[in-house]
Amino acid sequence: MGIPTTDIDQSRMLEALRLAQLGLGTTSPNPPVGALLYAGDKLIGQGYHEKAGEAHAERRAIQDAIEHDNAHLLKGATLYVTLEPCSSYGKTPPCTDAILEFGLARVVYGMQDPDARHRGRAKALLESKGVQVCAGVQEEACKAFLRPWVHSLQTGLPWVMAKVACTLDARMVRSAERWISCPEALRIAHELRLQSDAILVGGATVRSDNPALTIRTPISHVPICKQQPWRVVLTRHRSSLPKDAKILTDEHASRTIVYECVENLQDMLRELHDHYGVVRLMLECGGHLLREFLDSGLVQEWVQDMAPMIGGGGALTVPGEDFLTRELHLHDVTIQQAGVDFVLRGFVGS
Amino acid sequence: MGIPTTDIDQSRMLEALRLAQLGLGTTSPNPPVGALLYAGDKLIGQGYHEKAGEAHAERRAIQDAIEHDNAHLLKGATLYVTLEPCSSYGKTPPCTDAILEFGLARVVYGMQDPDARHRGRAKALLESKGVQVCAGVQEEACKAFLRPWVHSLQTGLPWVMAKVACTLDARMVRSAERWISCPEALRIAHELRLQSDAILVGGATVRSDNPALTIRTPISHVPICKQQPWRVVLTRHRSSLPKDAKILTDEHASRTIVYECVENLQDMLRELHDHYGVVRLMLECGGHLLREFLDSGLVQEWVQDMAPMIGGGGALTVPGEDFLTRELHLHDVTIQQAGVDFVLRGFVGS
Numbered sequence: 001m002g003i004p005t006t007d008i009d010q011s012r013m014l015e016a017l018r019l020a021q022l023g024l025g026t027t028s029p030n031p032p033v034g035a036l037l038y039a040g041d042k043l044i045g046q047g048y049h050e051k052a053g054e055a056h057a058e059r060r061a062i063q064d065a066i067e068h069d070n071a072h073l074l075k076g077a078t079l080y081v082t083l084e085p086c087s088s089y090g091k092t093p094p095c096t097d098a099i100l101e102f103g104l105a106r107v108v109y110g111m112q113d114p115d116a117r118h119r120g121r122a123k124a125l126l127e128s129k130g131v132q133v134c135a136g137v138q139e140e141a142c143k144a145f146l147r148p149w150v151h152s153l154q155t156g157l158p159w160v161m162a163k164v165a166c167t168l169d170a171r172m173v174r175s176a177e178r179w180i181s182c183p184e185a186l187r188i189a190h191e192l193r194l195q196s197d198a199i200l201v202g203g204a205t206v207r208s209d210n211p212a213l214t215i216r217t218p219i220s221h222v223p224i225c226k227q228q229p230w231r232v233v234l235t236r237h238r239s240s241l242p243k244d245a246k247i248l249t250d251e252h253a254s255r256t257i258v259y260e261c262v263e264n265l266q267d268m269l270r271e272l273h274d275h276y277g278v279v280r281l282m283l284e285c286g287g288h289l290l291r292e293f294l295d296s297g298l299v300q301e302w303v304q305d306m307a308p309m310i311g312g313g314g315a316l317t318v319p320g321e322d323f324l325t326r327e328l329h330l331h332d333v334t335i336q337q338a339g340v341d342f343v344l345r346g347f348v349g350s
Numbered sequence: 351m352g353i354p355t356t357d358i359d360q361s362r363m364l365e366a367l368r369l370a371q372l373g374l375g376t377t378s379p380n381p382p383v384g385a386l387l388y389a390g391d392k393l394i395g396q397g398y399h400e401k402a403g404e405a406h407a408e409r410r411a412i413q414d415a416i417e418h419d420n421a422h423l424l425k426g427a428t429l430y431v432t433l434e435p436c437s438s439y440g441k442t443p444p445c446t447d448a449i450l451e452f453g454l455a456r457v458v459y460g461m462q463d464p465d466a467r468h469r470g471r472a473k474a475l476l477e478s479k480g481v482q483v484c485a486g487v488q489e490e491a492c493k494a495f496l497r498p499w500v501h502s503l504q505t506g507l508p509w510v511m512a513k514v515a516c517t518l519d520a521r522m523v524r525s526a527e528r529w530i531s532c533p534e535a536l537r538i539a540h541e542l543r544l545q546s547d548a549i550l551v552g553g554a555t556v557r558s559d560n561p562a563l564t565i566r567t568p569i570s571h572v573p574i575c576k577q578q579p580w581r582v583v584l585t586r587h588r589s590s591l592p593k594d595a596k597i598l599t600d601e602h603a604s605r606t607i608v609y610e611c612v613e614n615l616q617d618m619l620r621e622l623h624d625h626y627g628v629v630r631l632m633l634e635c636g637g638h639l640l641r642e643f644l645d646s647g648l649v650q651e652w653v654q655d656m657a658p659m660i661g662g663g664g665a666l667t668v669p670g671e672d673f674l675t676r677e678l679h680l681h682d683v684t685i686q687q688a689g690v691d692f693v694l695r696g697f698v699g700s
Contacts (some may be wrong), residue, residue: 031477168694169653169666170520170679175673200396291662302660304518308680308696310652312641313673316519316666323525323663330518330658335685335692342685344518 005137009108011137012036016080017145019048025195026226028279031149035061035081044070050223058085058095062102077102079082082142084113087122105133110142114150148280151300157269158281161184161301162290163192164317168306173314177186184339185305190215196229196282198272201233202289230276231256265296287319295325302330304344355487359458362386367495369398375545376401376576378629381499385411385431389639394420401575408435408445412452412569417422425453432492434463437472448470456482464500487698498630501650507619508534508631511651512640513542514667518656523664534689535655540565544572546579546632548622552639553585560597580626615646637669652680654694
């Protein structure tokens with residue numbers, strides 16, 4: 001029933017996707033979503049979902065149009081939104097209601113709702129009310145962007161990104177200097193923290209590095225609504241953690257979760273998902289714990305900051321003599337230069 | 351006395367540099383050099399140095415002009431050459447003689463002769479005979495290209511490039527498959543062999559891998575005059591090498607040099623330079639021998655082919671617990687995608 005997609009639809013959807021990215025790290029357990037409203041060639045409103053319990057992207061775009069005195073243009077307007085609008089009551093009323101209430105004429109969306117119970121429901125509902133619907137515009141880009149959220153939705157586990165910083169010979173420490181990463185690569189590491197709901201380390205890291213695991217400057221954009229990520233520590237005995245460790249004593253101490261004697265990493269991840277709403281988890285642990293996650297097949301994404309140096313000594317990213325149970329292959333790998341470092345990023349293949 | 355350099359000079363010098371690159375790997379102990387001859391806007395001849403003892407780039411460009419019936423255009427022509435022409439007798443007569451003999455009016459060169467005894471001598475000589483000389487055009491690019499040759503000239507040692515192929519966790523072997531590198535990265539490895547005068551491994555590599563260490567297809571361009579590189583093996587006891595090892599028994603067996611019980615790597619390198627004319631040496635050895643080279647400060651260039659996988663086990667590129675005597679820093683680092691692999695290349699800083 002929808003009219004054919006055009007180049008204009010494609011480029012406007014990419015714009016909506018850029019808006020969606022502003023919500024990365026603050027929307028869990030909801031997905032980050034972006035929306036634009038056009039009356040003909042005129043952009044009349046835009047918005048993105050910022051936080052669970054608050055307005056969805058569609059409603060924020062409508063609100064934005066009203067605030068910019070474009071309310072009279074809403075009737076007959078086109079909505080671009082990266083994910084199929086919701087059609088049922090959650091913490092907020094369904095977006096399909098708003099689309100109908102304000103008389104929008106056309107809805108273009110990127111990715112279908114991945115939940116089998118809702119998939120295509122908004123499309124059918126809107127079309128039955130005479131709204132033109134065009135689905136699957138920039139679908140691959142929208143799907144790639146929402147991959148972590150879909151994984152979490154479908155498995156009930158957080159999307160796990162392993163993040164390491166190392167020399168070219170895979171050493172995580174240097175002889176003299178404290179840091180492996182150059183300032184530009186550190187900035188990227190903090191942006192990854194910003195996009196995460198939780199950061200996980202082992203007790204050994206707390207004892208040796210006393211990290212704060214907080215998002216700190218310099219970051220280009222930290223949303224006001226962003227809480228510090230949960231700080232998750234896995235340790236044999238809670239008592240082995242220094243009482244004055246930053247994560248136990250700083251102003252964000254309430255955001256620290258300590259797990260003792262975890263026997264099953266997957267159960268622990270499920271609890272992080274179910275009890276703490278963690279959709280995106282970042283591993284910043286040492287090699288031995290990282291190996292356990294790899295061997296359990298619980299890592300979905302790999303980020304490796306490589307400093308252009310060779311140390312020859314010090315802890316390895318993945319220590320040990322034995323091969324992993326299953327060799328890990330990355331796909332869709334990209335490399336980004338960051339100062340003198342190179343940051344490689346890829347997804348774990350099946 | 352030279353007339354000012356122009357954009358045209360700059361771009362023609364880059365063209366001469368591209369010609370020079372065709373000589374990479376066959377000219378040692380001479381440098382690879384390229385030359386172009388222009389009469390006004392017309393390219394009348396071109397050439398590059400191919401092999402020590404044979405004509406220099408300048409004379410080959412003149413010969414090329416004659417063969418293309420451009421002899422009558424040589425008088426008054428401009429020569430572009432990447433390195434200051436020679437002005438003294440070596441294995442061939444001085445190029446300055448040919449420049450004067452054929453009445454060239456202008457000589458543009460990239461890099462001065464680095465040998466203090468010859469530096470600027472051609473310039474002075476040619477200018478005294480009324481030839482316009484323009485020195486230092488694309489000097490940085492020409493210097494970067496000749497860096498290995500200059501190093502060898504100034505130290506009496508080969509330029510040493512360490513080449514490793516590894517996983518992201520710096521493992522050089524895999525659990526099941528034989529190769530780390532993808533086909534495109536293997537092609538680059540063979541091109542690096544083509545540019546090398548010698549390839550060095552340890553006895554352990556001969557015993558475990560039985561490598562041929564030859565240049566093999568698929569290579570885009572193998573000059574007819576290219577001999578297989580010297581294959582240098584360092585071992586405690588020659589008798590520990592399998593008698594049927596490829597490098598001892600194949601058709602290139604005469605190109606294999608075995609060193610027993612090397613106590614001083616620098617002395618060994620000096621002999622490779624002095625006795626075998628090795629200017630560019632490529633290390634394809636295992637980690638323990640590589641460490642010795644690194645700790646001795648004898649490596650100038652680092653090439654790392656990284657496969658987008660994590661193995662978790664197997665030999666490391668730079669094994670050991672202790673840090674290197676001096677942490678190695680690379681500069682002018684580039685990364686090239688080769689199939690699914692990434693090939694990082696950089697120079698060892700001082």
